[in-house]
Amino acid sequence: MASAFANMTPALRGRLFIRAALAVLVVSMHPWCTAADARTSVPTRFGPVETRTVAGADADSSNILFRGAPLGQVDGDANLVKLSVQDDADYVIADAFLPGLHCHHRFTLLQIGPGDEATMSQPFGDCMTLFGARRAGDRLVIQLAHETTAQVHEFVWMQDRMKELTNVLTRCEAAQLTAASRWLPVAAGQAARVITGTGRAWFHTAPLDECKLPQLFVIPGDVLTVIHTYGDYADVAYRNPRTGREASGWIRVERLAPMRTPSDAPL
Template sequence: MINTHIKKLTKKLTAAILFAPLSALAAAPATTASIEARHGRVEVGTVADAAHILVDGKKIATIGADSASLFRITSMAEREYIIVQASRPGLHCHHSYLLLELSDGAPKVSKEFGQCRDLGGAGMSGAAPVVHLNNPADRQTGVESYQWQGDDVILAFESPSLCGAVGFLAQKNAGPVSAPLASRVKGPGRLQFLSAPDTDCAMPGVFVVPGDSLTASLASGTFVYAHYTNPKSGRKVQGWVPRDRLSNL
């Protein structure tokens, strides 16, 4: 009798396990990163070797990765973009990337790109996002810039340095000065020329001094793209300088 009872109990337990909901047996994804975007909450949840990308709690993509990080690309346009950086620490190539597009419609996810590269920066080229990826062997050389066009991400251009990539993008996005204006350099000390509208992008040995005359042609935030001709040697240089160092801008 005891053996018969045990057999019946075992069958019941076996049936209960076999027909238990899969959700009760699977581990819930652990949220590793999240961003509150204008068009919804973006999260990454990881289980085992998979990273799940969710928008407002709905899974829209899964990638093979130990973890993933999220980075917002600043945009004033209707659409907004999030960079997903997938991490695979056990491999020689640690990172790859996806772009997530958010709008009033359904979210879109790009294909993976930029394997074996490190994230250097990002920006917008008009209405399209651009992601700058560094060479991990040397973070200041061999920068690749990827742009989302249509339904695909393409390698848009390559630059010798991150400052070069940022400067190229800044010139594409900058607005013209209402009229090319000749200005005098004001303020104390040398005025350093920059290869991009960023004080970390100094052009070694290229500077002007108070009283020198420059002509500005483009504007980007607090910087202008200016041209200078040395009155003695005739040498011409151009680059970005802070707007507030010029007398009439």
């Protein structure tokens, strides 16, 4: 078996044996980020949301419209990103570009519906970029990554304002937190998978390419158990048949194939 377990430090081994149990949140992202590409018009279940540059303004600003009627105005040239959050309402982020500032992004959250309701938050998240969104109980949480530190900050909608939470996450922590709330369980009868393709298949701490574990991999022919899937990744468990050591983490789905049974063998 070519899996690299023997040379790991005790601290790294400990990280691999601990599985996140964070099943209190609900969100859909692609694969860890929120939904569609930014644009000036997005559909919702309750009607379209649009952004239009204000003509003749001294500084760049944008009108936000819901069903063609003005909802509010934001500073900057705004694009829209629809969040795929499971809720009675739909949510849209207005990402405003502010060319005059040393950091260029500022966000406004729109809640569309249910019914004819539509509300806007106060602006928030200067100097950050959109990373994701999730649910914390009955509250919506927006994840923004700082442009310079890459740390992920979380904001919760409270009335008409976005309040920043005290927790500051790495990108891998934020991706794992979101995935653990959205992953799809795999039935036991379909869980056995074999590594396919060529070369090493690397484990990741979260379903994000940059979260690769540099010392842990499996090779073609190794057998794993898939527990959950999320986006392009599978949450797997592995047991080395020679040493008995175990590991868990995320592996790209494209490297996994169903186990063949005797009935699948060619005649």
